[in-house]
Amino acid sequence: xxxxxxxxxxxxxxxxxxxxxxxxxxxxxxxxxxxxxxxxxxxxxxxxxxxxxxxxxxxxxxxxxxxxxxxxxxxxxxxxxxxxxxxxxxxxxxxxxxxxxxxxxxxxxxxxxxxxxxxxxxxxxxxxxxxxxxxxxxxxxxxxxxxxxxxxxxxxxxxxxxxxxxxxxxxxxxxxxxxxxxxxxxxxxxxxxxxxxxxxxxxxxxxxxxxxxxxxxxxxxxxxxxxxxxxxxxxxxxxxxxxxxxxxxxxxxxxxxxxxxxxxxxxxxxxxxxxxxxxxxxxxxxxxxxxxxxxxxxxxxxxxxxxxxxxxxxxxxxxxxxxxxxxxxxxxxxxxxxxxxxxxxxxxxxxxxxxxxxxxxxxxxxxxxxxxxxxxxxxxxxxxxxxxxxxxxxxxxxxxxxxxxxxxxxxxxxxxxxxxxxxxxxxxxxxxxxxxxxxxxxxxxxxxxxxxxxxxxxxxxxxxxxxxxxxxxxxxxxxxxxxxxxxxxxxxxxxxxxxxxxxxxxxxxxxxxxxxxxxxxxxxxxxxxxxxxxxxxxxxxxxxxxxxxxxxxxxxxxxxxxxxxxxxxxxxxxxxxxxxxxxxxxxxxxxxxxxxxxxxxxxxxxxxxxx
Amino acid sequence: xxxxxxxxxxxxxxxxxxxxxxxxxxxxxxxxxxxxxxxxxxxxxxxxxxxxxxxxxxxxxxxxxxxxxxxxxxxxxxxxxxxxxxxxxxxxxxxxxxxxxxxxxxxxxxxxxxxxxxxxxxxxxxxxxxxxxxxxxxxxxxxxxxxxxxxxxxxxxxxxxxxxxxxxxxxxxxxxxxxxxxxxxxxxxxxxxxxxxxxxxxxxxxxxxxxxxxxxxxxxxxxxxxxxxxxxxxxxxxxxxxx
Numbered sequence: 001x002x003x004x005x006x007x008x009x010x011x012x013x014x015x016x017x018x019x020x021x022x023x024x025x026x027x028x029x030x031x032x033x034x035x036x037x038x039x040x041x042x043x044x045x046x047x048x049x050x051x052x053x054x055x056x057x058x059x060x061x062x063x064x065x066x067x068x069x070x071x072x073x074x075x076x077x078x079x080x081x082x083x084x085x086x087x088x089x090x091x092x093x094x095x096x097x098x099x100x101x102x103x104x105x106x107x108x109x110x111x112x113x114x115x116x117x118x119x120x121x122x123x124x125x126x127x128x129x130x131x132x133x134x135x136x137x138x139x140x141x142x143x144x145x146x147x148x149x150x151x152x153x154x155x156x157x158x159x160x161x162x163x164x165x166x167x168x169x170x171x172x173x174x175x176x177x178x179x180x181x182x183x184x185x186x187x188x189x190x191x192x193x194x195x196x197x198x199x200x201x202x203x204x205x206x207x208x209x210x211x212x213x214x215x216x217x218x219x220x221x222x223x224x225x226x227x228x229x230x231x232x233x234x235x236x237x238x239x240x241x242x243x244x245x246x247x248x249x250x251x252x253x254x255x256x257x258x259x260x261x262x263x264x265x266x267x268x269x270x271x272x273x274x275x276x277x278x279x280x281x282x283x284x285x286x287x288x289x290x291x292x293x294x295x296x297x298x299x300x301x302x303x304x305x306x307x308x309x310x311x312x313x314x315x316x317x318x319x320x321x322x323x324x325x326x327x328x329x330x331x332x333x334x335x336x337x338x339x340x341x342x343x344x345x346x347x348x349x350x351x352x353x354x355x356x357x358x359x360x361x362x363x364x365x366x367x368x369x370x371x372x373x374x375x376x377x378x379x380x381x382x383x384x385x386x387x388x389x390x391x392x393x394x395x396x397x398x399x400x401x402x403x404x405x406x407x408x409x410x411x412x413x414x415x416x417x418x419x420x421x422x423x424x425x426x427x428x429x430x431x432x433x434x435x436x437x438x439x440x441x442x443x444x445x446x447x448x449x450x451x452x453x454x455x456x457x458x459x460x461x462x463x464x465x466x467x468x469x470x471x472x473x474x475x476x477x478x479x480x481x482x483x484x485x486x487x488x489x490x491x492x493x494x495x496x497x498x499x500x501x502x503x504x505x506x507x508x509x510x511x512x513x514x515x516x517x518x519x520x521x522x523x524x525x526x527x528x529x530x531x532x533x534x535x536x537x538x539x540x541x542x543x544x545x546x547x548x549x550x551x552x553x554x555x556x557x558x559x560x561x562x563x564x565x566x567x568x569x570x571x572x573x574x575x576x577x578x579x580x581x582x583x584x585x586x587x588x589x590x591x592x593x594x595x596x597x598x599x600x601x602x603x604x605x606x607x608x609x610x611x
Numbered sequence: 612x613x614x615x616x617x618x619x620x621x622x623x624x625x626x627x628x629x630x631x632x633x634x635x636x637x638x639x640x641x642x643x644x645x646x647x648x649x650x651x652x653x654x655x656x657x658x659x660x661x662x663x664x665x666x667x668x669x670x671x672x673x674x675x676x677x678x679x680x681x682x683x684x685x686x687x688x689x690x691x692x693x694x695x696x697x698x699x700x701x702x703x704x705x706x707x708x709x710x711x712x713x714x715x716x717x718x719x720x721x722x723x724x725x726x727x728x729x730x731x732x733x734x735x736x737x738x739x740x741x742x743x744x745x746x747x748x749x750x751x752x753x754x755x756x757x758x759x760x761x762x763x764x765x766x767x768x769x770x771x772x773x774x775x776x777x778x779x780x781x782x783x784x785x786x787x788x789x790x791x792x793x794x795x796x797x798x799x800x801x802x803x804x805x806x807x808x809x810x811x812x813x814x815x816x817x818x819x820x821x822x823x824x825x826x827x828x829x830x831x832x833x834x835x836x837x838x839x840x841x842x843x844x845x846x847x848x849x850x851x852x853x854x
Contacts, residue, residue, distance in 0.1 A: 502726030
């Protein structure tokens, strides 16, 4: 074959995906600079805009230019402005922490995905119109060039240059740079940070919409696939360290082209499955690499200012009634006759995962978005052990110990990161585990089941699960109440002060990270046994984000909330439609600006007002 | 410059030699020699930007010096991490008060005690003693969040004292305190010195320095420009010019 020529053809094909990724990266960088928010909602805005364009242009028969203008110039920026004033403005005003901003953007993501699924269904669509007519013309030398590729590349370069010029030569540029450096100081100097934030969100939403509209014709459009694709373009913004536009554009284009080139490089032999997985998930690889490479000076700018979660406004009460309430709620189904227990089998597993978030984020102050992925490892390990005829009890022990070891390996680089960087490193980890382990045949082939034979009855399994959950809850309570818990809270509240008091901060963080990984892993073991098999969709990165958001919504300091929330959510899903619980969590998450301390914090202040 | 040897009988609690720290190419601490003697209060004074806080960061391990050595007792700690020095008996407070907002007053102090092996009943006894000393006993169960700055400084000092430090570095403790509280702090620091702790007092309030300190170092643009007994230093012509 004419290899060099073919290489050029593939490169041109890669430019289409690459320019969309570059555009997404530019949007993420600008939005972060102007608002201080890591915009995980980008994928939600993208998929919403793509569906809306199809609705207007295909279903309603509007002219394409008009539909595109309404979607991109009106709806998407309008959505962005709405987000600033409804969701993120209030959070900024009360100086919310990194974790809460992440959770609010997860809430927007989940809500938009839920909205799209509810309005347009989940069946994949292949008829999204391309904005630029698909026409090819011939270059000298016989190469075929597609007009839409050229237009996309042009759009990226125009947008990047425009952003640069505005930042460089206009008064708004000066103001926005002041806000990016220090919003409080900029406000003191008379800059309206709120307005600058609104512009940031409008621009971020516009690029997100454009990315969605550009990518939708290239893929089968469904509510879940496109948001994940856009989330992976986070790699581009991370590579640019949320600062450099040229790096974002170059990284996006380079990743698109390299991915296309890898498509015709078909190695044989044992490595082939791995290379194949890498080719189809190059953005996930890039995200992992870009997040793990030391950030150096760039990290200072990102972690500076504010705690991970705004500290507890009120001191922690001993909620004496809380453990009792949890026990009553969870034990009642055992006493009831009938099949009620079957629907609740997943509750203890999810509760353990949420408890791990309470431990790692609530007490340890580490924003770890990888707890769902650790649960997935536990589940996968169980499925493999049970398939290999190891009894379930032994599977639990082996899987949890293995997870603890994995936590040490992963945790070592992780504990030296803080704030937003830690959130991104752990999210990259979750994406990587999902793409390279959970979804790969080499990891999941030949699994027969995950339910040990001696726990055949639902009732017995549920009782065993509750016993494991109780052990986990006791562990968390012991850690939080004792010397370790005080040292953790001290580190969370004032790291330098804790160092100076003699707390061995890195060792402490590693310990809590490992405990959290083991706890989440145990939750995954229970989830695998409850489902009877390993299901990669349960441990998808977005599901992990929803779990994290659930804990922040219920109150990140509240172990009782973490135990009760899954009960409510599972009941909600089985009473209505699956996915309803995620939408409810999403809606509550967008309201975190008005709900400091989560639902438990709200409940405590109510109870406090009564007494 | 630096302190003259005092005959070799008195052991220095903390000794720094040729300590240098550069920030962006500028030596903000430049070849500083410093000795802290057990049972004495040593003051470190100088104009804003003289490098006092950076020097404190180097001594306590918050920042790594670019040159020089630090000995804590007989042990070299130049490269030792912050918590390691703390466990060897070096305690400090911060110019921006460092308390743990999610904990109560007593728990703040307990965190300090627990890192030095005083947990359980021993730790509680130690905390009770420190709180009595600082006049905080009534606030023991009060959450730290919402307390006035003056009280927070006392809480921070309590956390530093709870480990029974051999060396105590105090950064601008009088800021935000009223006259009564300053007098109280002075008494507490004098008492700590009386029990053998070497205290380094970074302070703008020269009246407090004159009342409390035995010796003083004057720092200007990263260098020690004068050192000696408190009377000598306050009488020094170069020091007078700095004020």
